[in-house]
């Protein structure tokens with residue numbers, strides 16, 4: 297076994313740099329080096345929560361699993377890392393939820409699909425209308441979905457942030 301030959305699929309993982317052998321061109325037919333621009337956070341709410349979400353107002357969140365779908369055209373990993381960090385200025389709706397006690401990100405999915413398509417592919421209910429959807433032009437209603445007590449991401453892959 298030689299050290300070369302790691303698959304190009306590593307592209308979607310943290311770090312984001314192609315790992316082709318030194319100087320070797322990426323062969324045609326391999327997945328193009330298009331980085332993921334959308335992501336989903338699987339969020340666990342440990343116990344029922346009442347939480348103020350910026351200017352949206354105050355809402356009740358049942359305990360269980362939620363999926364938040366967002367996008368970042370650049371610096372996707374920095375965005376995801378920011379979501380997983382507790383200390384930060386509260387800016388997006390999801391920041392308010394993630395800052396609440398007993399709330400944490402338990403999985404992350406990265407995707408090249410558009411965020412609205414990704415969001416719509418997830419079932420579940422809309423706990424807060426307009427949540428994370430200020431820029432949504434596709435009529436999603438919200439980019440936060442409530443999945444139920446024990447759901448996981450449909451296509452969670454290794455390398456995601458726990």
Ligand SMILES: [Zn+2]
Nearest residue numbers: 412432434436
């Ligand atoms: Zn949308």
